[in-house]
Structure formats: C-alpha cells, structure tokens
Amino acid sequence: MKMKKKISIILPLAMAAFMAFVIPFSCSKKDKSINLLFGNLDKSPLAEQDETARACEIQDTFRKIFDLYKDRVVFITTEQIVRVRPHPFFDDPFMREFFGRTQPQYQKRQGLGTGFILSEDGYICTNHHVIAQVDTVNVSIDSKTYKAEIIGSDERTDIALLKIKSGVKLKPVYFGDSDKVHVGDWAIAIGNPFGLDRTFTVGVISATGRKDVDMMGGSHIQTDASINPGNSGGPLINIYGEVVGINRMIYSQSGGDMGIGFAIPINTARSILEQLKHYKKIKRGFIGVSIVQLTEDYARDLGLKSAQGAFIGEVINGGPAQKGGIKVGDVILKIDNTPIKDFNDLLTIVSETPIGKTLRLNVWRNGREIILNVRVAERP
Numbered sequence: 001m002k003m004k005k006k007i008s009i010i011l012p013l014a015m016a017a018f019m020a021f022v023i024p025f026s027c028s029k030k031d032k033s034i035n036l037l038f039g040n041l042d043k044s045p046l047a048e049q050d051e052t053a054r055a056c057e058i059q060d061t062f063r064k065i066f067d068l069y070k071d072r073v074v075f076i077t078t079e080q081i082v083r084v085r086p087h088p089f090f091d092d093p094f095m096r097e098f099f100g101r102t103q104p105q106y107q108k109r110q111g112l113g114t115g116f117i118l119s120e121d122g123y124i125c126t127n128h129h130v131i132a133q134v135d136t137v138n139v140s141i142d143s144k145t146y147k148a149e150i151i152g153s154d155e156r157t158d159i160a161l162l163k164i165k166s167g168v169k170l171k172p173v174y175f176g177d178s179d180k181v182h183v184g185d186w187a188i189a190i191g192n193p194f195g196l197d198r199t200f201t202v203g204v205i206s207a208t209g210r211k212d213v214d215m216m217g218g219s220h221i222q223t224d225a226s227i228n229p230g231n232s233g234g235p236l237i238n239i240y241g242e243v244v245g246i247n248r249m250i251y252s253q254s255g256g257d258m259g260i261g262f263a264i265p266i267n268t269a270r271s272i273l274e275q276l277k278h279y280k281k282i283k284r285g286f287i288g289v290s291i292v293q294l295t296e297d298y299a300r301d302l303g304l305k306s307a308q309g310a311f312i313g314e315v316i317n318g319g320p321a322q323k324g325g326i327k328v329g330d331v332i333l334k335i336d337n338t339p340i341k342d343f344n345d346l347l348t349i350v351s352e353t354p355i356g357k358t359l360r361l362n363v364w365r366n367g368r369e370i371i372l373n374v375r376v377a378e379r380p
Contacts, residue, residue: 061239062188062200062202064241065188065237065239065241066190066198066200068241069116069173069190069235069237069241070190070198071141071142071171072116072117072171072172072173073114073115073116073117073173073190073191073198073234073235074114074115074116074117074124074139074140074141075112075114075139075140075141075192075197076112076113076114076115076126076130076131076137076138076139076140076148076162076192076233077110077111077112077137077138077140078110078111078112078113078130078131078134078136078137078138079108079109079110079111079134079135079136079138080108080109080110080111080133080134080135080136081106081107081108081109081135082106082107082109083105083106083107084105084106084107111130111134112192112195112230113126113127113130113131113192113230113231113232113233113234114126114130114190114191114192114230114231114232114233114234114247115130115139115162115233115234116173116233116234116235116243117141117170117171117172117173118161118172118173118273119170119172120169120170120171120172121169121170122163122164122165122166122170123151123161123162123163123277124139124148124161124162124163124164125159125160125161125162125233125246125269125273126160126162126232126233126246127158127159127160127232127233127246127248128153128154128155128157128158128159128160129158129232130160130232130233131150131153131160131162132153132155137149137150137162139162139164140197141166141170144166146164146165146166147164148162148163148164149162149163149164150162151163151276151277151280152275152276152277152279152280152281152282153276154272154276154281154282156218156282157218157264157268157269157272157282158248158264159246159264159269159272159273159276160233160276161273161276161277173235173243174241174242174243175242175243175266175270176237176238176240176242176243176244176266177242177244177266177267178221178244178245178265178266178267178268179265179267181205181208181221181238181244181245181265182205182208183204183205183206183207183208184204184205185204185205185238185239186202186203186204186205186238186239187202187203187204187205187223187224187225187236187237187238188200188201188202188203188225188236188237188238188239189201189202189203189223189225189226189227189231189234189235189236189237189247189261190234190235190237191227191230191231191232191233191234191247192230192231192234193226193227193228193229193230193231194228194229194230195230196230199231201225201226201227202225203223203224203225203226203259204223204224204225205221205222205223206222206223206224206260207221207222208221208222210222210262211344212344213249213262214249218264218268218344218348219265219268219344219348220248220262220263220264220265221236221244221245221262221263221264221265222260222261222262222263223236223245223261223262223263224259224260224261225261226257226259226261227247227250227257227261228250228257231247231261232247232248232249233246233247233248234246234247235247236263243266244263244265244266245263245264245265245266245269246263246264246266246269247261247262247263248262248263248264249261249262250262268352271352283355283378283379284351284352284378284379285350285351285352285353285354285355285357285376285377285378285379286319286320286350286351286376286377286378286379286380287319287320287321287324287326287350287359287374287376287377288315288316288318288319288320288321288322288377289310289312289313289314289315289316289319289321289326290312290313290314290316291310291311291312291313291343291346292311292312292313293311293343294307294308294309294310294311294331294342295307298311302331302364302367303364303367304331304364308333308339308340308341308342309331309332309333309340309341309342309364310331310332310340310342310343310345310346311329311330311331312326312327312328312329312330312331312332313328314328315327315328319377320374320375320376320377321374323374323375324361324372324373324374324375325372326361326363326372326374327365329365330363330364330365331363331364331365332346332361332362332363332364333362333363333364333369334361334362335349335350335359335360335361335362336349336359336360337360337362350376351379353376354376355376355377355378356375356376356377357375357376358373358374358375358376359373359374359375359376360372360373361373361374
C-alpha cells in the first residue's frame with residue numbers, strides 16, 4: 001500500500017513538471033512567459049538602424065574574403081628525423097661494459113605552419129622557419145595533401161618558396177601594395193593556429209615600419225589580428241581581399257596571442273620570392289661600407305640639423321663605395337631621393353637593389369651636400 005501511495009504522489013508531480021516544460025514551447029510569440037523564460041522573440045531595435053546595416057556590409061565583406069581565400073591558403077606540415085642522445089646513465093664506462101654500447105636512437109619531430117598559393121602551377125610562399133632543417137614538407141589544399149619541394153629559402157628575411165605538383169590549376173592570391181598600408185586599416189589573418197585549419201581572425205594595422213623586431217632586422221607591419229603558433233607563413237589581408245604581408249611572428253610572454261603580431265611587407269617579399277624562383281638563393285646588394293652610430297652631438301659638430309643619416313666609419317678598399325668616391329666621415333642622407341634615417345634604411349635599400357644598378361647618393365661632407373654615384377655589387 002505504501003508503494004502504491006508513493007507512486008500516486010510521484011506521478012502527478014512528474015506530469016506537472018512535464019506540462020510546465022512543454023506548455024511554454026506551444027505558446028505563441030506574444031506569450032509574455034516566453035519573454036521571461038527565453039528572451040524577447042521580437043526583432044532587436046538595432047536590426048533596422050543604419051549603423052547596423054553598415055556593420056552588416058562589413059560582415060558580408062569578411063565572409064566574401066574568407067570564401068575567396070579558403071582554397072588559396074594552405075596547411076603545411078613538416079617532419080624531421082633527429083638523433084636522440086642516450087641517457088647519461090649509459091655513457092658511464094662501467095655501464096657500457098655491462099650493457100654494451102647503445103645503438104643510436106632517432107625521433108620524428110613534426111611541425112606545422114601556413115602558406116599561400118602564388119601561381120596556378122603550384123608555387124607557394126611560407127616562412128623560412130616553418131621549413132628550416134626539415135626532411136619532409138607536405139602541403140594540404142582542400143583535404144588533399146601533396147609533397148612539396150623547397151625551391152629556395154632565405155633565413156634573413158624568413159621567406160621560403162615551395163613547389164607542388166597538383167595536376168590541376170591552383171588559385172593564386174591577389175597582391176596588394178604594402179607601401180599603402182596605414183595604421184587603422186582592417187587586417188585579416190587566415191591560417192592554421194595549433195593545427196586548426198582555415199582559422200579566420202580580424203583586427204587592424206597597429207603600426208607600420210617596425211624595425212628591430214628581432215635580430216634579423218628589416219621592416220615589419222604590426223597587427224592585432226590574432227596570430228598564434230601555426231599561423232606562420234600565412235597571409236595578412238586588407239579589406240579589399242589583397243595580401244599585404246606574410247604573418248611571421250608574435251610578441252608574447254605566454255607563447256600565445258597577446259595582440260602584437262608582425263608581418264613581412266609583401267612588397268619586400270615579392271622581390272625575394274622572384275630571386276628564389278630564378279636563382280634558388282638571394283643575391284644581395286653591397287657597396288662596401290661600415291656604419292657608425294650618429295649621435296645628436298656629433299651631428300651638430302658636422303653641421304647637420306639632426307642625427308638622421310648613415311655615418312661612414314669604414315670604406316672597404318677596392319669596393320663599390322670607394323670607387324664611387326665615398327670617404328670615411330661622410331654621412332649618406334639620401335639614396336635615389338629616399339631619406340636615410342639610420343643604418344637599417346641604408347642596409348635595406350642597398351641589399352634589395354638589383355646587382356649592377358647605379359645608386360645616386362646625397363652625401364654630407366665638410367659642411368655641404370654633394371652627389372655621388374655608386375654601382376651596387378653582389379655581397380661576397
């Protein structure tokens with residue numbers, strides 16, 4: 001009897017709970033109880049505003065850019081066979097006598113990164129550090145994987161050129177002009193952070209012309225678009241769907257994204273990629289000088305208004321600079337009308353100048369500005 005009584009009590013309670021759960025789903029949109037339990041089902045007052053419509057246009061642009069690039073950005077995986085040092089326990093002479101000499105042990109290390117398609121016939125751009133010292137490089141495009149050949153790689157600029165044979169025409173990216181990038185511009189990164197392929201993140205250009213980012217030097221574009229390990233080698237894209245940079249590195253105290261990422265300007269990368277394609281290496285310009293830091297005090301002593309310029313500390317005997325008339329103590333102010341602020345500017349312009357081209361230099365000497373012409377040679 002007690003069991004029946006318990007059942008008779010439980011059943012009505014269960015039915016009541018069931019009805020309380022089901023009835024709200026059968027109510028009309030005007031039922032106020034739905035608003036209290038599940039939120040307002042009417043349109044948001046923002047849905048019809050002009051500001052929202054403009055935001056939706058930007059949202060649609062982001063979607064179109066992703067659709068445009070989802071098959072132009074590739075997933076790169078690498079493998080490297082490394083020798084593993086045996087435990088020090090086995091290095092002891094007594095242990096070697098007892099156990100015998102241990103055989104070399106090897107371990108397979110895997111890496112990942114991102115790249116993007118440069119041509120219909122399979123040329124692909126990525127970072128040097130993604131493929132450096134690896135044994136195998138594989139490229140995945142739309143769930144298909146191909147073995148890649150390393151055409152050439154440049155450690156200094158951190159740029160590498162790969163080639164795959166897909167048997168079909170691939171879709172190359174669209175190049176923008178990184179010289180026209182401004183702070184505040186939209187910045188979009190597509191890549192494979194932590195192996196999560198086709199990850200799409202959005203931010204803005206935080207700065208341009210960032211130098212001394214690392215020991216390699218060179219100029220970088222800074223962005224707060226989320227970049228993480230695995231994004232290396234992927235494209236930085238503007239709001240027009242054009243590649244303006246190659247995502248290279250992040251500043252982080254944790255190893256993950258902190259909103260400070262750096263990309264190689266695409267205008268710099270294009271000349272490097274062309275050389276890698278034709279020569280499989282980089283032929284850098286050279287004029288044969290050493291530079292000394294120009295201080296404000298010394299600049300005033302020389303009669304200069306500021307400490308901008310490349311102060312010549314040494315001229316290599318028989319080099320292009322000596323042949324062109326450059327002397328120790330000269331300050332190079334401009335090259336082909338481009339102002340030279342410091343050593344990095346001089347190094348970047350000279351190294352990227354085609355071999356054999358003659359540069360027009362504005363030089364400060366003995367309190368006045370003179371013009372000298374120097375023919376660029378290949379760096380030894």
